[in-house]
Amino acid sequence: MKRTQGGMTLIGFVIVLAVVGVFIYMGMKVIPMYSEYYAVKQALQGLAGEPGIASQSPAKIQDLFFRRLYISYAETVKPEHVKIKRKDAGYVMTVKYEVRKPLIANLDVVGKFETEKELRRGGAID
Template identity: 65%
Template sequence: MKRTQRGMTLLSFVVVLGVVGFFAYIGMKLFPMYSEYYAVKQALRGLQAEPGIANQDPARIKNLFFRRLDISYSDNVKPENVKLERSQNGGPGWDMTVDYEVRKALVANLDVVGRFHADGKLANVGDGG
């Protein structure tokens, strides 16, 4: 009775290792981009919970927003990426939009580009008014 060997050959192991390594490398390039986007969303949520935010001037709101981002070491969001407009619903408040793009080198002359968008309404929620 002859037994046949089963399992991966060295060549197939190297190929699988290469594929797994490639996807791990892509994940390492993409994770910081999405981590920063999560920090932007968290900073926006923090501003929405800020008492009296609807009555603040835009410069103060941007200052508070970027202070929250500095804690997360976010460096791709610039002041020109943040837009504040008065709310269209008639009451006091602001509509805040953050649109930015992140470009990271992937391999040789190939880049990965991420476009991110976050928005929220800043109204007087936490102060009873």
């Protein structure tokens, strides 16, 4: 009765380790982008819950929005990415921006994010 040894060779282990390392590295680049997008959505949600937000001027609304982003350490969104339009008894606030992070050599990870929130006197509507 002959017994053969089973298992992974050192080369196989190094290859698996390299693949896992690449995915972890990619996650380290992508997860902060989505974390920032979540902070933008939370800032919009909080802004929509502010009492009397629809009676504020667009400049004041934008200032309040960026104050909320500052607390969340979201630095990618700039004033040119924010649009505030009048709609019925309130406003529609749209945030549209792009994040580009270098990945490996000449490869970049690009994330395009867009979210919109309606700011009304009677409460927020998605």
